[in-house]
Amino acid sequence: MSIDSVFVHKMWNDNELSKMVDGGVPFPMLSDASGKIGRLYGVFNEEAGVENRGRFIIDPDGIIQGYEVLMPPVGRNFNETIRQLQAFQHVRKSKGTEATPAGWKPGKPTLKPGPDLVGNVWKEWQTKMAFED
Amino acid sequence: MAEKMAVGCTRPGGGPVDETQNLTEKPETDPNSTPKEIKPMIQVGQKAPDFSAPGYQQGKFIDVKLSNYFGKWVLLCLYPGDFTFV
Numbered sequence: 001m002s003i004d005s006v007f008v009h010k011m012w013n014d015n016e017l018s019k020m021v022d023g024g025v026p027f028p029m030l031s032d033a034s035g036k037i038g039r040l041y042g043v044f045n046e047e048a049g050v051e052n053r054g055r056f057i058i059d060p061d062g063i064i065q066g067y068e069v070l071m072p073p074v075g076r077n078f079n080e081t082i083r084q085l086q087a088f089q090h091v092r093k094s095k096g097t098e099a100t101p102a103g104w105k106p107g108k109p110t111l112k113p114g115p116d117l118v119g120n121v122w123k124e125w126q127t128k129m130a131f132e133d
Numbered sequence: 134m135a136e137k138m139a140v141g142c143t144r145p146g147g148g149p150v151d152e153t154q155n156l157t158e159k160p161e162t163d164p165n166s167t168p169k170e171i172k173p174m175i176q177v178g179q180k181a182p183d184f185s186a187p188g189y190q191q192g193k194f195i196d197v198k199l200s201n202y203f204g205k206w207v208l209l210c211l212y213p214g215d216f217t218f219v
Contacts, residue, residue, distance in 0.1 A: 001186065001209065001210065001211045001212075002213065002214050002215060003214065004214055004215045006138075006140075006187050006188060006194050007189075008215050008216075009188070009189040009215060010189045010194075011215075012216055013189065023191075024191065026190075026191070027190065028135065028188035028189070028190040028195060028197050029188055029189045029190065030186040030187070030197055031146070031147065031186055031187045031188065031189075032146075032147060034146050034147075034148065036146075036147070036148040036184075037148065037149065037184045037186060038211055040149050041175055041209075042173065042174040042175045048213070050213040050214055051211040051212060052211070052213070053210075053211065053212055053213070054209075054210070054211040055208065055209070056175075056181065056207075056208070056209040056210075057206070057207075057208060058199075058202075058203075058206070058207040058208075060203065060204050060205055060206060061203065062180050062183075062199075062200065062203040063179070063180060064175060064176070064177050064178070064179055065177060067175065067177065072213040072217070074219070075219045085208065088206075
């Protein structure tokens with residue numbers, strides 16, 4: 001979503017993005033020409049008159065589980081977004097019985113919070129795991 | 134999910150579905166103070182404010198309403214503008 005019109009979205013997709021991604025952008029490219037939605041989400045940059053790089057993870061109940069906002073010149077890390085999405089999906093599937101420690105990725109051990117884990121996280125998780133690929 | 138949108142010569146615009154989701158603070162008790170507009174950052178754990186917006190997808194102009202996607206995981210990404218390089 002940006003402040004561009006749907007016509008500009010079409011031009012951008014058809015003339016540039018489709019040369020970077022086979023078949024073009026698969027998801028809806030939305031137009032927020034007035035900036036109203038950006039303001040509603042707290043990411044409209046009033047000085048520049050554009051949206052900042054806001055990214056929201058919304059769960060199936062419509063609840064915002066996480067967000068990230070960057071100023072325009074720095075791009076996002078999409079792997080990190082996918083990692084967070086997978087972690088939130090895992091936690092939801094466990095109905096909140098599991099939590100994902102720093103650096104968690106699918107296949108890595110989770111933590112099961114409870115009385116026995118208090119003071120014992122060091123037995124289950126090492127600091128280096130936060131930095132592993 | 135999304136309805137086909139009629140295209141005319143106006144610039145299509147979207148907005149909040151519920152206009153009462155406004156960001157205006159209630160007037161304070163001090164009679165000399167004027168109501169201030171506040172822009173609180175959205176909070177995690179809160180319901181995503183619903184909106185509708187025109188969109189372009191795979192050769193079609195469409196009208197998208199966020200709440201029509203509830204039931205699935207949604208990634209909502211905003212960015213400064215088309216053709217802006219990053």
